[in-house]
Amino acid sequence: MPQPLILAVPKGRILADALPLMARAGIVPEAGFGDENDRRLRFRTDRDGLELIRVRAFDVATFVAHGAAHLGIVGSDVIAEFAYAELYAPVDLDIGHCRVSIAEPAGLARDDDPTQWSHVRIATKYPNLTRRHFEARGVSAECVKLNGAMELAPTLGLADRIVDLVSTGRTLKDNGLIEVEVIAEVSARLIVNRPAFKTRPEVAALVEAFRGAVA
Template identity: 55%
Template sequence: MILALPKGRILKALTPVLEATGLLSQPSPIDEKTRALRFPSTESQLDIVRVRSFDVATFVAFGGADIGICGSDVLTEFDYPEIYAPLDLEIGQCRISVARHPRAGLRDEAPSSKIRIATKYPVTARAHFASRGINAEIVHLHGAMELAPSLKMAHAIVDLVDTGTTLKANGLEETDVIAHVSSRLIVNRIAMKTRPQAVSDLIDRFRKGLRSQKK
């Protein structure tokens, strides 16, 4: 079996829970200094892979991994029917929001008008604005979204927000919260059917590891 872990911020927040599961061996996937992407676990039948946080759901949906951890923002954006999300890990909490320059006038856009949004969440952004009768043209970026309004590439951005410090540093203000985000344990539905005991055991390990961190 394969467990897919996300690189970066979520992995750091997840470290105490991972350690509590007893699955980590040496070399460890939480050591981001190593260039290795696949690691053994303490269980002989389980390997751990470390991939981009935005790719975990795709690895699990297409069978590259049986189980994984990713943000609920990714699950909403891709909405893979092959994925089951049985456990909210309550870590990596943030929100996906609309942000703009204070004088951009986005709030005054009339229904059925068209605006340009810079984001790496095209599905989420289009759905949010469509619910308000606004046709959103998407500028698909993978980073540095905060630059887009000042460079006249977009009227606003849709992105993850934690403290809001980066928005303020770039002259933006948060105007709408689309959804609150946390990390979820996800499972490939076929793996759940074909290896139910092994998958259930892994879910239980994470559930117990999560409980141990709340004591």
């Protein structure tokens, strides 16, 4: 009997939007999956041979790239940050819309011209994506890796600017920061492990089910 397929789904902001989409694709999790207070990480579904794991967004890409999960739902920001060769992203799920942006203190932004930057010190959880962006512009980027509380970095002197995920911009405003440039528009994607996609027909069937759910 083949091992069950594993679909990795992120905790946090994408989960609420992903649940109705999964239902349209014919995947209904067992009770508790949508409850962030349920501490289990692995769940059954009503679809034979398919189980879900609920992990951090950045870990979704790693689980799928290394074959521990066969499919996943994750933001295009995470895909771009890791750039795993083993990942294939066949479906834009049209949920989780936001952007990866550069922000700086309002006082600095008043007289700042991003086109004149030659060297920047950036606090971000996207060091790879950030470096590639600035390298393409011929700007030297020194990246300080943080996993959260990015908005504190400029006020405490850790970095002049930040690169972070922005939705409404409220958090930036509340911390005295201004969005000065968008690096990438983001939406959630269905990702699959390339070897699994080639060797397990059920993976391709799920890809088509998600395509139908989005359509």
